[in-house]
Structure formats: structure tokens, C-alpha cells
Amino acid sequence: MGAVSNVLAIAAVTTTIRHVLHESLSWLPDPVGGADVTTLRPAQLVADEGPGTDSAGLNVYLYQVTPNHAWNLSDLPTRSPAGTLTRRPVAALDLYYLVTAYGDESALEPQRLLARSALALSVTPVLTKDVIEHAIDKYGSGSTAFLDHADLADQAELVKLSPTPLTLEEISKLWGVLGASYLLSQTYTATVVLLEADVPVRSALPVRQRELDVRTFTQARLEQVVVDGSGPAVTGSTLRLLGAGLLGARTTAVSVGGRRLVPGAGSTSNEVVVALSDRVPAGAHRMQVVHVQPEDPVSGEPERVTGRSNGVGLTVVPRITNVTRPAGLVRVRVVPALHEGQRATVTFGRLTGGLPDEPGVVTVSFPPAPVLVEPVDPDDPLPPSTLDVVESALTAGTWLVRVSVDGAESLPSASGEEYDTPAVTVP
Known part of the structure; x- marks a missing residue:
């Protein structure tokens, strides 16, 4: 990926845009006297603590930051299967700026200043190493002395600026969120800023021996x-x-x-x-x-x-291995054994006996199966699952037994024209 930036990169981009705009204030003809470039919230431009409407200038405000998905997807995996870092993670970001012009409306100062900003960012659409270094030299003192430690100028991928037109509805929503009355402005996108965490990583051991193994590719x-x-x-x-x-x-x-x-x-x-x-x-x-x-x-x-x-x-398909009648129960054994979460249903269909008003079919559903404990030796067979039904749920007679597991139903056997096994007789 090449050289990337530290956590001061976003502030460095804002400062560089400020520098580019400030250079345009002195362009001829007819520069706006006393104009300056600020980095305030738009609401402060008309507030008591801001420059106020009596002054003129341009303001640069970062109002949104979003991930750059194209760059984030190109980043290689940063962790091993054990979770340890194998390379430093990189966050790729796009920055969205609001450039606002303010001043004496009667002298058309906002319009004159916005034209200069539009031309300046058109002349300098890419933040090159020289431009970034000049900006840091100019503003890297006082409260922004931290900019001396910014390394945006060394980022391999240059930051590019482009206008981002907004609809009237989007402009209204943006200024509403900012809590300020509208001032003449333009929006720009700066892409891409690549931030890398300064964290230790575990590098792989060197390869001791290289082996080339060539196989023919066969698609099964x-x-x-x-x-x-x-x-x-x-x-x-x-x-x-x-x-x-x-x-x-x-x-x-x-x-x-x-x-x-x-x-x-x-x-x-x-x-x-x-x-x-x-x-x-x-x-x-x-x-x-x-x-x-x-x-x-x-x-x-x-x-x-x-x-x-x-x-x-x-x-x-599940298979019933046997049906027995221990005391008070009808016990149905099924293979394969039920795995965790599987749901089983036992259905009894009357073959003989019973009164006309007695049900001909009885269905009993079971809750999800618990965790299946398998034998230690993988060659040992799994014991069948046991499904116990209270015998009183069935009236006297012979019943054909079927089992359904997760929608797969056991297949009964027929000795003649009708299915008759497996079956159970309830006295």
C-alpha cells in the first residue's frame, strides 16, 4: 500500500486547504481587504465570539467523515487465525468540507471571495508534498504546533479535492444540522486519507526453504x-x-x-x-x-x-429400530441419533381396534434435542435416540408408528397391500 499517515492527517488536510485558500486572497484584481481564512463552526461566523459580519473572509469546516470502501477492501488481512496482528491496520477515509464566504453583502464580498476559493481549489486539486509542507510551516505554531508531527506529506496516495454539489434540500438539511443561518458556500470532498495505527505487530519468520509443487487442476x-x-x-x-x-x-x-x-x-x-x-x-x-x-x-x-x-x-431418513412398551410408556428408538437442536415427531396411525369416535391418528412432538455426547472412539457406533410417549395418549388397538426428524420421515414396511410395521399394540 505504500506510506500512510498518522492520526494528525485529518487536521493536516484541513490546514492545507486553509493555506491554499489564503494564498488566493492576494490575487489580483481587487482583493478583498482584511479578508482571512478561518476554521470555525459556521454558527460562529455570526456569533459574538466569531469574526462577525463586519469582517470578511473564507471559512473551512469539516462536516462529515466516511470510510473509503474501495481502499478498505483492498487492505490485506491484518490478523492471524489466533487473532494477533500481522500488519498494521489502515483506515481509509473521505473528508467532506464546507467552504463558506462571508463579508459585506452590499460590496459583494462573499461572492468575490467564493470565486477565489473555487478557482484556488481548481488550480490546486491535489495536495502535493510541497503544498502540505508550506501549509505546516505557516500554521504549525501556537495552538496548532502539533502539526509539526503530521506526516501527511509522506503519504504515498495523494489527497485529491473535488467539488461535491448538493441539492437545495441537502443544503437546507446541512445548515439545519449546523444550527446556523445560510451563508454563501460550496462543498468539497477530499479523498483519500490513509491512517495507520502505530501498534506493534508480529512478523512472520523467514522462509528457510522454498518448494515448488505443481499439480494439474481438475474440477470435480x-x-x-x-x-x-x-x-x-x-x-x-x-x-x-x-x-x-x-x-x-x-x-x-x-x-x-x-x-x-x-x-x-x-x-x-x-x-x-x-x-x-x-x-x-x-x-x-x-x-x-x-x-x-x-x-x-x-x-x-x-x-x-x-x-x-x-x-x-x-x-x-430416520429409521425406527424397535418399539417397546415399558411400564406406562411406548418407547421408540431411532437412528441416527438426534443431534443438538433437532426436532422429532412421533405419529401413531390406527391399524386395528378402537371405537368410531376415537381418533385414528395421534401425533406427539418433542422439544429440541440436547447436545449429543459422542463416544470417545470414533469407530464406536452412536446409540439410538429414545423417544418415550405416555401410553395413556393411545386407546386400545394396534398402531403403526412413524417418526419425523427435521422434516425427514421414516418409511414403514408393508407385508401385503398395507403398511403394518413398525407397530405397537396397546391393550
Whole structure:
């Protein structure tokens, strides 16, 4: 980015504009006698403590500061993943100025002075190093002696001035906010001021050895996901991912439901085979093939993703493993286990029994699931989730049981023309 400025840069810009305008007061023909350039609030120009209407001059007032998004977006990341500073942050700002002319209206002094200011800022639209240094030499004493420490003149990006026309409504609002009666004026934008914090940073260690690793670029394309057996995708199902360029140069994984599945034996560039782990929760997911460069324990280079395929939707359906009747309850066990925040609903549909006025369907909803505690060994299976329903919610008869988790519904089985399992009989 080059050299930037310290926190005195804004004051230095205001002072430099003041200097440019002051130089124009002596221009021929017919300069306004006794005129000066001030940096007061506009309300002070007619107040008792200000210069008053008996005097003439120009006033420079900074009324707004906004971020310069183009420069802020070009700034590189300033912090490491651990949060420590790796380079000094830079704030890029645009400054908005109100240049006001005042004096004897009968002698047209405000108009004569405003014409000089417009011409001066047109002649000097860029604040060069020489102009800034002359301004600081002139005004860097007394209450503004701090300007000697300003380094705006060394900023690599020169500050540029341009007129900023306002509508009549905007002018009215601006002077209303300033709390002053309108005086003849113009608005200008100064861009860009680059402020850098004087804070310590941690620099990276030097590179000890450079290695060039050239790999061919292959864009993985995932076209279709097929479930073996043509049934729904349930825990333990074998999934076949069809496409092109699916196997990466180093390591390939399948990302689904926040988990990574390892391709099985026989996977090729056009077909990747994975088993649906019980760690993948029920519900709708986006499945992707991911190419990974593993962590290098020798160099310490962390794992990084080198490529991703497009995403294909996959709905993982819950499966009821068994339905029992411990004392006073109907207990439904479901895989995969419910993950934190998942909502489950158990629906009972009457198969046999019951009176005509008794309900044929009973639905029981459960609150969001708590945090799921997984086994320490990742190879150990997750135990199924248990959903207990008070038996008194059901009348006597046989009921077909279904479970819905986050909108994905279990699929019952049929031994004939009708679904009949899993079921529970309530005496």
C-alpha cells in the first residue's frame, strides 16, 4: 500500500486547504481587504465570539467523515487465525468540507471571495508534498504546533479535492444540522486519507526453504447420488456418487451433514462409494466431494482444501429400530441419533381396534434435542435416540408408528397391500 499517515492527517488536510485558500486572497484584481481564512463552526461566523459580519473572509469546516470502501477492501488481512496482528491496520477515509464566504453583502464580498476559493481549489486539486509542507510551516505554531508531527506529506496516495454539489434540500438539511443561518458556500470532498495505527505487530519468520509443487487442476463435478437398493438413504446405506474428476491428487472425502465420509475401496474418478455413517444426522443435506491436502507433520503445514465439487441434495431418513412398551410408556428408538437442536415427531396411525369416535391418528412432538455426547472412539457406533410417549395418549388397538426428524420421515414396511410395521399394540 505504500506510506500512510498518522492520526494528525485529518487536521493536516484541513490546514492545507486553509493555506491554499489564503494564498488566493492576494490575487489580483481587487482583493478583498482584511479578508482571512478561518476554521470555525459556521454558527460562529455570526456569533459574538466569531469574526462577525463586519469582517470578511473564507471559512473551512469539516462536516462529515466516511470510510473509503474501495481502499478498505483492498487492505490485506491484518490478523492471524489466533487473532494477533500481522500488519498494521489502515483506515481509509473521505473528508467532506464546507467552504463558506462571508463579508459585506452590499460590496459583494462573499461572492468575490467564493470565486477565489473555487478557482484556488481548481488550480490546486491535489495536495502535493510541497503544498502540505508550506501549509505546516505557516500554521504549525501556537495552538496548532502539533502539526509539526503530521506526516501527511509522506503519504504515498495523494489527497485529491473535488467539488461535491448538493441539492437545495441537502443544503437546507446541512445548515439545519449546523444550527446556523445560510451563508454563501460550496462543498468539497477530499479523498483519500490513509491512517495507520502505530501498534506493534508480529512478523512472520523467514522462509528457510522454498518448494515448488505443481499439480494439474481438475474440477470435480458431481452429477448424481444413487442409494444402493433404490430405497431411502438411511444410516448404513451405501451411496454411489457419480460424476467426473471426483478423486483428488492427495486425499478425497465426501462432505455431508457437517461430517466427512471416507470413500470405500473401488472408488474411481467417475464413481465414489461411501457408507452413510451414523454420525450424519437425519434431514436434508448438501453433499459435496472435497479434495484435501493433509497436514504435513514435517513442515507443519496445516490441512487445506484444494478443491470442491458442486453440491447435490441428499435427504437422510430416520429409521425406527424397535418399539417397546415399558411400564406406562411406548418407547421408540431411532437412528441416527438426534443431534443438538433437532426436532422429532412421533405419529401413531390406527391399524386395528378402537371405537368410531376415537381418533385414528395421534401425533406427539418433542422439544429440541440436547447436545449429543459422542463416544470417545470414533469407530464406536452412536446409540439410538429414545423417544418415550405416555401410553395413556393411545386407546386400545394396534398402531403403526412413524417418526419425523427435521422434516425427514421414516418409511414403514408393508407385508401385503398395507403398511403394518413398525407397530405397537396397546391393550
